[in-house]
Amino acid sequence: MRVAQIGSGTPELAILAGIHGDEPCGVRAVERLLEQRPAVERPVKLVVANERALEQQVRYVDEDLNRAFPGNSDAETHEGQLAAKLTDELEDCLTFSMHSTQSHNEPFAIVKDVTDTARELCPQLPVAAMVETGNFSEGRLFTEIDTIEVECGLQGSETAAENAYSLTRAFLTATGALPGDTVSRDLPVYRLVDCIWKDQADTYEVFVDNFTRVEQGDSFAAADGEMQVADEPFYPVLMSANGYRDVFGYTAEKLDVLSSPTAAD
Numbered sequence: 001m002r003v004a005q006i007g008s009g010t011p012e013l014a015i016l017a018g019i020h021g022d023e024p025c026g027v028r029a030v031e032r033l034l035e036q037r038p039a040v041e042r043p044v045k046l047v048v049a050n051e052r053a054l055e056q057q058v059r060y061v062d063e064d065l066n067r068a069f070p071g072n073s074d075a076e077t078h079e080g081q082l083a084a085k086l087t088d089e090l091e092d093c094l095t096f097s098m099h100s101t102q103s104h105n106e107p108f109a110i111v112k113d114v115t116d117t118a119r120e121l122c123p124q125l126p127v128a129a130m131v132e133t134g135n136f137s138e139g140r141l142f143t144e145i146d147t148i149e150v151e152c153g154l155q156g157s158e159t160a161a162e163n164a165y166s167l168t169r170a171f172l173t174a175t176g177a178l179p180g181d182t183v184s185r186d187l188p189v190y191r192l193v194d195c196i197w198k199d200q201a202d203t204y205e206v207f208v209d210n211f212t213r214v215e216q217g218d219s220f221a222a223a224d225g226e227m228q229v230a231d232e233p234f235y236p237v238l239m240s241a242n243g244y245r246d247v248f249g250y251t252a253e254k255l256d257v258l259s260s261p262t263a264a265d
């Protein structure tokens with residue numbers, strides 16, 4: 001784990017990268033901030049989490065870090081120990097944690113619950129949606145630490161790295177660490193309802209787009225050509241053919257659209 005700081009004083013804000021070692025976009029954003037060292041109005045902690053997995057360019061070494069919280073300093077796994085260290089390091093910070101996916105190229109935010117902080121900050125980020133994980137939060141960083149997660153784009157892409165940087169700047173502006181104004185936008189909010197399991201197969205296909213409603217009777221995915229058909233309507237979230245071992249992604253319900261304040265022009 002690497003920890004740095006910009007600005008002086010005790011940080012109440014943290015930028016976190018590299019929870020997953022095969023998602024380099026956030027690390028690039030942190031490195032860029034460290035090079036620029038912008039004049040901040042509030043101190044900011046910068047953390048690169050799983051350096052060992054990043055070196056090996058793998059999601060994790062022993063177990064998924066974002067399912068390992070709160071962790072334990074005596075844990076037998078690298079990520080179990082790291083989760084405990086991160087929990088200590090971040091406990092007083094509102095944390096902005098960057099990820100990327102194989103599922104969706106447009107950035108979106110992920111939160112445990114739609115808190116007042118999430119309602120205030122997420123519409124000021126350049127994201128297309130906010131997802132509440134609800135019952136699917138176990139072991140994630142935000143069960144321990146007040147966190148806004150963002151998916152920055154496709155894993156390993158230059159666009160995801162650019163997005164990670166813009167998202168970080170927007171987060172720091174929205175929280176008053178950087179001067180200036182943010183742009184607010186209308187933000188649809190989704191809550192995860194269920195996993196979409198996938199059977200063991202050689203080839204997987206997905207036929208639907210994230211955040212686009214699937215109707216009852218629609219074929220939405222296939223494992224070795226065997227169609228999976230929706231028995232009720234849902235919104236797919238984090239859907240990908242090969243992103244996860246056991247699931248295609250999640251079904252979600254649409255909760256709300258947070259509307260931005262009307263511009264006074």
Ligand SMILES: [Zn+2]
Nearest residue numbers: 020023099100
């Ligand atoms: Zn990730």
